Amino acid sequence: ETATLMGSYQFSQLWQIGASIPFRKNTYSTEDKTETTSGFSDIKVQIAYEFLPEYSYSRWKPRGFVFAQHTTTDGRSAYESQKSFSTDALGKGFESTSLGLSFFKIMNKLDFTFMGELHHSYDRTFNIDNKKIDVEPGQGYSFLFGAGISPYSGDFRYGLNIMRSHENSMKFSGDISTSSSVKDILELGLNLGYMYNDDSFIFSY
16 A cells, blocks of 8 residues: 655646655565555655646647656665565665656646556666575556546545556676566556645545
8 A cells, every 4th residue: 555645846837846755564474474564665756847838728738748767776675674574665775767748738627647657667776685686677657547526616536546567677787687577567556636836746546
């Protein structure tokens, strides 16, 4: 389970910065044992440029953004876990940088979002059971489609999104040499947003 607080600030007509802070809860449960860990996961910071602004009303033309995003390693990874069932692995363990495009369109009380990005995760060395392991996570990508509604055309927004992400096989070298399988993930998200002037705040689950 993950709850994320996201915010953005528009510092010029076409440029904006943003950040997202996720709080995650991992639970492992069997008939004999339950293990739970909660805490902050990896923080993301972003800068975006609006290359397709909406200076005048168009029924179909969306607003378009190109963005760069960097993900930090604030959450402990599975390679650093200190618990029996690794519920304390709240992060991925690798810093990554991504480039992407997003499009946003408001139609009366409804809005629609599409986002696509490519990312590269940086190599990292871990010490596992006194063994040195070099991990090359490689590249990946994700796509997101979202829709929302702002009742009475107000400042609050209720939305839902679906995201598909792909991670290439990871390579392990050092005292242990192997590789992982490709990972594909499908996620469903619910979110509540609030717009204050040109700034936005979103709570996502």
